Amino acid sequence: MDTSVTTRGTAPATPVTGAAASLRKLYFLRFAFAAVWAGLLFATADTLGPLSAALLVVYPLFDVACAVVDARSARAVGGPVRGLYVNIALSTLTAVGLAVAATSGIPAVLRVWGIWAVTAGLVQLVVGAVRRRLGGQWAMIVSGAISTLAGASFFAQAGADGATLSNLAGYAFLGGVFFLVSALRLKRPGEGGDGTADDHRPLAAQPASYGAYDELDEARGDGPDAPDPQDRGDAGRGGDGEAYGGEGAGELSGGQQQRVAVARALVTAPDVVFADEPTGALDTGTAAEVLGLLRQAVDQLGATVVMVTHDPVAAAWADRVLFLADGAFADGVERGSAELIAERMAALTARTARVGAGVAA
Structure with a gap:
């Protein structure tokens, strides 16, 4: 299960x-x-x-x-x-x-x-x-x-x-x-502050496979309604002050590619960001940087981040954690610690295993 x-x-x-x-x-x-x-x-x-x-x-x-x-x-x-x-x-x-x-x-x-x-x-x-x-x-x-x-x-x-x-x-x-x-x-849905159509995307996706952005050399937001760089935190700079615009994707490390992927998802200031295993295959330090960028999207840009992860440490960055088992929501916790989330995951896994064993018997 x-x-x-x-x-x-x-x-x-x-x-x-x-x-x-x-x-x-x-x-x-x-x-x-x-x-x-x-x-x-x-x-x-x-x-x-x-x-x-x-x-x-x-x-x-x-x-x-x-x-x-x-x-x-x-x-x-x-x-x-x-x-x-x-x-x-x-x-x-x-x-x-x-x-x-x-x-x-x-x-x-x-x-x-x-x-x-x-x-x-x-x-x-x-x-x-x-x-x-x-x-x-x-x-x-x-x-x-x-x-x-x-x-x-x-x-x-x-x-x-x-x-x-x-x-x-x-x-x-x-x-x-x-x-x-x-x-x-005041803005109406789909409009900018001046009443004209808003040209930024309301949704953004940050895929689990950051290699999907291998053909993109830089994360840039320069449209007429693009947020001020200071308002994006470090999103446009890869999260740690490094500028990757002049490097090809093949020259970037896995962590750098992941930060660029997150930056591209955030650069248009979307209302909702979907992130599928954003810390997969990353070391602890780089994972923390990526999660920090997503957290900034919530705290500084006012976005909602919907993240799927199996990592209790990553889940602990969220305000709300929902546990999914067999295609249905099975539990939830508000602002839980990594330890608490790990315990809930273990208990849920054990429970589904017992149910599976009963069915097999």
Whole structure:
């Protein structure tokens, strides 16, 4: 009975385009909410009554709910969630602060809102900057900058005579417009960040036989949408800083050929990489380099790596390990050590052997 291990790098729970679709829906929702909220607040901006006080508290609470959804999308693409958690905490504190400030008058409300706008704007700047590869984030970055400046202006308005809440309504509506722009500019499946057809392959395969690439002399990515070399880690250089572009395939060692094969699979920044026994016939050091490249594809490029291997050490590099026996999934483990994976493989092999012996008897 043959027992194999299927491993999958799962830094993104879904492809980048799936996360972008979730963000697009969220941004449309935030625009609609901001437009309705701004209209209601503007109608009651001159006085601080029960309706306007309720609106002031609801706005940051809605922001908390959206930030929770946003954080899930961020985790899906390996993006930053710490900043979003900070935003959740800030918005929660702001809701409490506005509820208290509403009992003191409009100037107190403007001061609390000003603090929130400045801090939330800074967080938005950071999150938008890190998400640039999703496309459509420049509007969010500009919105964060405007939020920071607007927050400072609210402090100034709080000390002026005849302060009203109308500027808060305008601020919220403008923020909603930026969410709308971002939603329209986010990548759709099969599109680049500018809405044009994406010219890189969504899938890539790294075969067990690295000799399949013997006719290819160099691993190069120079298309119009090719990722920046720094974003690929060392993929374009064979993984250890060595450049193989000037050498024929026959002049490369087995380990070098394998690294070039992996580099060719990663150079177009695919969403999914399939690797069949990528460490076969490699020494321990070279195998670690190849596995490191695949791990970089998950951690740095946001790809999903589906790897088939019989090596527990190789399987231990994966986030999730699925055990395959007789053509069916028989077991699984999350982030298991090489020792644990080896034990599961041995137990599974023994179990299938007993079943086979029973059938033979």
